[in-house]
Amino acid sequence: MTTTVSQARLDLESHERPVVDKRVSAREAVGQVHDRDVLAIGGTLYSRTPMALLFELLRSGRRELTISRSLTCFEADLFFATKTANRLVTSWVGIGLPWGLSPVVRHYVEAGLAEYEEWSHLALGLRFKAGAMGVPFLPTMTMLGSDLARRTQTATVRCPYTDQELLAVPALVPDVTFLHVHRCDIYGNAQIDGYAHMDADMAKASRRVVVSTEEIVETEALIATSDRTILPHFAVDAVVEAPFGAYPHECYGRYEADTRHFDSYVALLREHGPDEGVRLYMEANVLAYDDFAGFLRQVGTERLAELGRAARELTS
């Protein structure tokens, strides 16, 4: 059973949120996540995914999570095939057209081993926004008339003023949200550059929030660009320093996605099938290392620098 907005509110009122140093290791941070939790994952598709935190969670042996984000990339494969998650709440899953359908998601969903609960992109965004607003639902005109509304058994409401019929999208309150940001101070004031995705709403809706960051900065360093701060310290529970923490996904202005990494992952699945392909990927990229820094050393500074140059060129 997922948390209601009222429970989430009482939860917030039940504890203080002092201005303290919240830095922890990725390993400590994933301790926030328990079996069967609902985990929201910031960024979207292959942009600003908190990959360092996800890889750590995949090493932790958690079970039966529900994972949710608006567009889901190959992390869904890893979560399903390792049995870390058995339910996905999203609007789309895959890497992108050139890489085709995910054989892993297909296998798990078609065989009934995992559930894919599909919402439209906006409907899912409004579910997080309702949670962020502390209200149990939001009315919208999207998804009406479709089989998505029928299949998710989403109710409609009538406007008490105009009698217009609207879809009533239920709030989604994650137990934990993982985000990756560009910079953050030790208290959790978190800044991003470029695309905001749904991160702020996810985090505000969530019971607990873990932020990984490209760099930890002094609070003073945030002041000149405080319009880019997407979350205040009191909405953040833990801060993890993780340079290149979204790799192989992109981080706006910092590094492009490593599409060669996607290519070799998809080649593994083609050669070995969904389960064995993911097992080999996990072994070589996740389980072989104690932490994300180890994985990045294998990628190499040269490749990371190359992706960095491409990103700066695109955004300058």
Add this chain to the structure above:
Amino acid sequence: MTDTTAEQHAGAQVPPRDVTSEELMTVSASRLLADNRVVFAGVGAPLVASAMARRLQAPNLTIVLEGGIIGTQLRAGQLPVSTNEMRAGYHASMFTDITDIFLYAQRGFFDYGFLGAAQVDRYGNINTSFIGDSEAPKVRLPGSGGANDIISLCNEIFIVTAHERRRFVDRVDFITSPGYLSGGTSRQDSGLAFGRLTKVVTDLALFDFEPETHRMRLRSLQPGVSVEAVKQATGFPLLLADEIDEFAPPTAYEVQLLRELRGSGAVSA
């Protein structure tokens, strides 16, 4: 179909054998977009067609992408694969968040919604969720993404897709994104008060929708394509407009522009 802009850039027409069916479809799609409009474009052919239109008849066409991107200019040879990556926002005038960009659509700011389709039926309903029964699917497709929202909330919607019998089905297995549902007034009756699907463009033809029944109706043919060929590639009985005309073939300029955008080399003609 007459097209003055294409004629302005006329020059030589490209011999049909040198143009792929995908290029033909994309060029035709780009001609649907008028200047001074706002288009909410899906990735792939809709986005490429929109980028072409901006460089031809519609320099003030504002391209919006679901990554929260407004007014992107796109860099030739570096088109994005996803609407949420850095390449998608190249030289854009504004970024907002994802939910907000769709709320602009719900508010009614977006003149055009422009989509592809894995499977489409005679009422323009799109399926990108399941092949077969949704409870025990033969194939689990990727899902809606923003397509459901774009088709539900934008003012005028165009679909661009390859014309194959397996795509053009009588009834979609699952309505991911609602066209006219079961026809007639059923779309409006469902609460979708706004938005109308007006055109489906393919590598074989252009369709509109019959005003009463909202059935898809053949309006124009791609150069050299017969009505019979369209019938063969369509999985439902073909409704014909009173007059059926023919698209002007792509000009050398259009094809060159398309290939520059895609980074797929110069036109051979």
